[in-house]
Amino acid sequence: MCGIFGIITNQDIEIGKLALEGIKRLEYRGYDSCGIVSQHEGKLHVKKDAGKINAINKKLGLDDLPGKIALAHTRWATHGAPTKINSHPHFDCSEKIAVVHNGIIENFLELKERLISKGHVFKSDTDTEVIPHLIEEYEKRGLNFQEAVFEALRQCEGGYGAAICHADCPDKIIVVRKESPLVIGIEDGKTTYCASDIPAFLPHTRKHYVLGDDELAVLRPGEVDFYDIKTKTLIEKSPKTIDWSVDAAEKGGYDHFMLKEIFEQPQALKRTLSIPLESLRSFAESLITAKTIYITAAGTSFYASLAGKFIISKFLGIHIQEIECSEFQTQLSDCLEKNSVIIALSQSGETIDTIEAIRWAKESADATILSITNVVGSSITRYSDHTIITRAGPEIGVAATKTYTAQVLTLAMIGLEIARIKNLESSEDIKSYKKALNEVPNIIEKFLNHNIEHIKKIMKGLEKIKFKKIKKLGNKDLGKKLNNKHNFFFLARGISIATAKEGGLKMKEVACRFIEGYSAAHAKHGPISLVRGGFPIIFIAPPDDTYTRLIGNVAEFKARGGKIISLVVESDETISEMSDITIRIPQPADRFHNLFSPITFIPALQLLAYYAALDAHLDPDQPRNLAKTVTVH
Numbered sequence: 127m128c129g130i131f132g133i134i135t136n137q138d139i140e141i142g143k144l145a146l147e148g149i150k151r152l153e154y155r156g157y158d159s160c161g162i163v164s165q166h167e168g169k170l171h172v173k174k175d176a177g178k179i180n181a182i183n184k185k186l187g188l189d190d191l192p193g194k195i196a197l198a199h200t201r202w203a204t205h206g207a208p209t210k211i212n213s214h215p216h217f218d219c220s221e222k223i224a225v226v227h228n229g230i231i232e233n234f235l236e237l238k239e240r241l242i243s244k245g246h247v248f249k250s251d252t253d254t255e256v257i258p259h260l261i262e263e264y265e266k267r268g269l270n271f272q273e274a275v276f277e278a279l280r281q282c283e284g285g286y287g288a289a290i291c292h293a294d295c296p297d298k299i300i301v302v303r304k305e306s307p308l309v310i311g312i313e314d315g316k317t318t319y320c321a322s323d324i325p326a327f328l329p330h331t332r333k334h335y336v337l338g339d340d341e342l343a344v345l346r347p348g349e350v351d352f353y354d355i356k357t358k359t360l361i362e363k364s365p366k367t368i369d370w371s372v373d374a375a376e377k378g379g380y381d382h383f384m385l386k387e388i389f390e391q392p393q394a395l396k397r398t399l400s401i402p403l404e405s406l407r408s409f410a411e412s413l414i415t416a417k418t419i420y421i422t423a424a425g426t427s428f429y430a431s432l433a434g435k436f437i438i439s440k441f442l443g444i445h446i447q448e449i450e451c452s453e454f455q456t457q458l459s460d461c462l463e464k465n466s467v468i469i470a471l472s473q474s475g476e477t478i479d480t481i482e483a484i485r486w487a488k489e490s491a492d493a494t495i496l497s498i499t500n501v502v503g504s505s506i507t508r509y510s511d512h513t514i515i516t517r518a519g520p521e522i523g524v525a526a527t528k529t530y531t532a533q534v535l536t537l538a539m540i541g542l543e544i545a546r547i548k549n550l551e552s553s554e555d556i557k558s559y560k561k562a563l564n565e566v567p568n569i570i571e572k573f574l575n576h577n578i579e580h581i582k583k584i585m586k587g588l589e590k591i592k593f594k595k596i597k598k599l600g601n602k603d604l605g606k607k608l609n610n611k612h613n614f615f616f617l618a619r620g621i622s623i624a625t626a627k628e629g630g631l632k633m634k635e636v637a638c639r640f641i642e643g644y645s646a647a648h649a650k651h652g653p654i655s656l657v658r659g660g661f662p663i664i665f666i667a668p669p670d671d672t673y674t675r676l677i678g679n680v681a682e683f684k685a686r687g688g689k690i691i692s693l694v695v696e697s698d699e700t701i702s703e704m705s706d707i708t709i710r711i712p713q714p715a716d717r718f719h720n721l722f723s724p725i726t727f728i729p730a731l732q733l734l735a736y737y738a739a740l741d742a743h744l745d746p747d748q749p750r751n752l753a754k755t756v757t758v759h
């Protein structure tokens with residue numbers, strides 16, 4: 127929710143251009159308005175408006191700003207409509223103090239009333255605007271810029287990652303953090319950056335610090351000092367180095383980050399497979415000794431948890447209860463057992479509902495928190511007893527793709543480590559599962575490569591192809607065909623229900639289509655009434671234990687005139703024969719590979735959603751109303 131970027135330098139560089147590039151790399155966090163302010167010769171220069179960054183840049187020339195200090199913001203509106211007046215930066219009455227902010231100041235109404243009674247004049251409907259006015263108020267009482275920020279922040283309840291600059295202070299930017307993420311990048315002796323996420327300054331430096339909760343940092347060119355907001359004392363911090371490559375955060379020739387990240391999955395998953403054994407073991411041991419285990423997450427991470435808990439429970443022999451993070455406390459308020467183990471999944475590590483769930487579980491039941499995230503140093507890691515980083519690399523597309531498969535793979539690896547420790551499976555079987563798991567990246571690679579060629583070939587003769595005659599169709603064409611229909615289902619049984627649900631979420635998210643992922647068995651109890659002649663149903667059909675019964679479900683929907691599209695393995699005969707269209711996943715039809723089919727089958731549905739979005743003239747990287755990281759309740 128909102129991206130902030132700041133830069134202070136002693137170099138001769140185009141400050142506006144760098145600030146613009148910085149927020150462009152954060153646009154996945156929100157894109158309904160944006161703005162940049164720079165400080166030059168005792169004045170603040172601002173350009174801001176409602177709309178997407180490129181359009182505003184074209185109109186206002188955001189990259190053309192003077193000075194050695196700039197703050198930039200890209201917004202996902204919470205308080206106040208996405209208008210020019212509500213876009214950041216926000217200012218005090220004298221327009222000498224500028225603030226860009228990500229988060230929510232929960233007590234802003236009360237603060238605003240107090241400030242208005244003291245004569246402050248507000249221009250926007252945002253919660254953010256109280257910050258510069260509070261700072262101004264403390265400066266009026268004789269405090270310097272830094273002291274005034276300390277005092278102002280002490281009045282604010284809620285969450286913030288904010289950067290502040292001052293027309294009269296050409297030597298510093300002040301940044302503060304509580305709950306909302308903030309990282310600081312350093313080019314020693316030259317330039318210092320702050321941002322909501324590392325990719326924003328990755329082309330300039332890998333050396334960074336993660337600002338902690340209730341911390342304030344004073345940025346100077348190539349230097350930074352950290353303070354505890356509550357005690358105002360200096361804090362020592364060591365810098366970290368991120369090993370992400372710059373290319374990983376760029377589109378690299380692809381039209382969209384979503385497509386790039388779908389195609390990055392084989393490489394990302396190879397990295398995930400190299401997660402150290404010790405990390406997997408500490409998770410496995412905590413789970414083996416646990417009496418009660420819950421798994422919690424939001425959105426795509428929640429669907430990854432549905433697939434992953436299936437694999438872990440199989441080897442652990444204990445049921446793992448999944449609960450959406452936003453429901454966690456409500457559902458367990460009277461019954462969370464002491465010493466429960468909670469697995470929390472979050473690609474960003476910043477989803478507020480997930481963080482609240484684990485914080486509450488820790489405080490109220492001394493739960494052990496095992497978290498899986500893609501972002502080193504993210505908030506979730508601070509509330510966890512053990513953390514595994516999934517190693518998918520930066521994910522910029524709002525729709526999670528490679529981080530989903532990396533999460534399921536990580537959970538599968540934990541499952542296999544449990545199997546090894548518990549000796550539940552024969553060592554031969556464990557070897558076969560491991561072999562199958564190691565083959566996952568290659569299966570996906572083969573599928574994606576084959577698919578591109580297939581799409582190219584089919585595209586040429588597409589106009590001549592009649593829908594009914596198509597037995598095999600590339601995902602791009604399929605997306606086109608399905609766009610002519612209003613609704614359809616993704617149906618599955620067993621572990622593949624997670625795939626159906628995640629496929630449905632991708633379609634809703636990027637193609638704005640109400641496509642429901644559902645249990646094929648349960649669909650008979652109501653949803654089947656939607657089926658009529660030509661109604662498309664996509665069955666996810668790996669040949670696992672549920673296959674025979676799924677055949678029955680396919681027959682039921684076919685008998686009612688449904689258009690059957692199936693995702694099957696290469697050697698499939700039965701369900702593919704019953705289908706109007708098949709998509710074949712190049713994986714062997716054995717129980718070892720079947721267990722990991724949530725990872726190998728999902729890229730087909732990711733591509734389908736991607737092409738359906740393009741066909742509907744939607745931007746898959748910037749879905750309507752969404753932001754990648756949801757840091758509000």
Ligand code: AGP
Pocket residue numbers: 424425426427428471472473474475476477480524525526527635753754755756
């Ligand atoms: C996924 O495509 C969505 N952008 C969304 O559902 C996301 O998975 C959810 O907000 C959870 O995010 P997290 O994994 O960063 O916690």
